[in-house]
Amino acid sequence: MIGGNSDEVGFVIIGRNEGERLALAIASVQRQAARAVYVDSGSIDGSVKLAVERGLPVVELDPGIPFTAARARNAGFGWLVRHYPELKFVHFIDGDCELVPGWLDYALGVLRADEQAQGELAGVCGRRRERDPHASPYNRLCDNEWNTPVGITHNCGGDVLFRVAPLRSVGGYREDLIAGEEPDLCSRLRRSGWTVRRLDAEMTIHDAAIMRFSQWWQRNRRSGYAMAEGLALRGEHEPGLRRGVVSNLVWSLPPMWLMWPVLWTRVCLRSGPLAASFITLGKLPHCQGQSDYWRRSRRERADRPAATRLIEYK
CATH class of the missing domain: 3.90.550.10 (Spore Coat Polysaccharide Biosynthesis Protein SpsA; Chain A)
Incomplete structure (x- = not known):
């Protein structure tokens, strides 16, 4: 009613x-x-x-x-x-x-x-x-x-x-x-x-309806894109954005993969094993999304406009 x-x-x-x-x-x-x-x-x-x-x-x-x-x-x-x-x-x-x-x-x-x-x-x-x-x-x-x-x-x-x-x-x-x-x-x-x-x-x-790993990956890739763009637009007002972007970048470097158990343990103590596993692995699609944004920005600075496409997961 x-x-x-x-x-x-x-x-x-x-x-x-x-x-x-x-x-x-x-x-x-x-x-x-x-x-x-x-x-x-x-x-x-x-x-x-x-x-x-x-x-x-x-x-x-x-x-x-x-x-x-x-x-x-x-x-x-x-x-x-x-x-x-x-x-x-x-x-x-x-x-x-x-x-x-x-x-x-x-x-x-x-x-x-x-x-x-x-x-x-x-x-x-x-x-x-x-x-x-x-x-x-x-x-x-x-x-x-x-x-x-x-x-x-x-x-x-x-x-x-x-x-x-x-x-x-x-x-x-x-x-x-x-x-x-x-x-x-x-x-x-x-x-x-x-x-x-x-x-x-x-x-x-x-109703997220995320049943496949590929959907989860795309959703996190989109999140990484948004984080990098947010840093470019309002990083001076939100210092946490820079920390998040740098964290995704550093933890995605192959030499740092050896340190993933440390990151996993730290997150697990706070949020449990499920969150720890996917937050750790999520550094990779987040970094991919950040890279997508930076590549698009470079093309635009070179006067080669790039169409902004949705990153869909459903």
């Missing part, structure tokens, strides 16, 4: 070939809010038809411009504020996620209270969980990854509720980022005096 939030909040659902996952996402949103738009990035699985049949307006991105999640979110946000200029809040949700009942009312309550107190809270996110964490070790890793500390955060993730005004004030997401657009947005919000908070509440159920 839709609560009393229909005039104040709108949802942006983004997707690319999500199939039945998209049907679950749409249904979960429509149970809690009346205003939503679906943004499609070149799906060929009937996603657009499904969204239309569920009564959603659809924005189809021009395939002549490289697809990114950031571009899709901005397109949906733009559609909402044009059609509903009175909106005060916008909630983004990925098409492979399902909104948890009760989350929206709770999150809106937090933002409204902060707004009344003239606080600096731009947005809130909650706990994202994997739908089937025991289906594969990769899904379990994702479920652990989503469990970030409660409180002020530097990365909201793809599912997040924002106040419209601060989001507009920083220009939304940076559309040319193929990954890492959320920490980039949070960084710009912080530099403008805003904060984003992770609440101690269940928010969404995510």
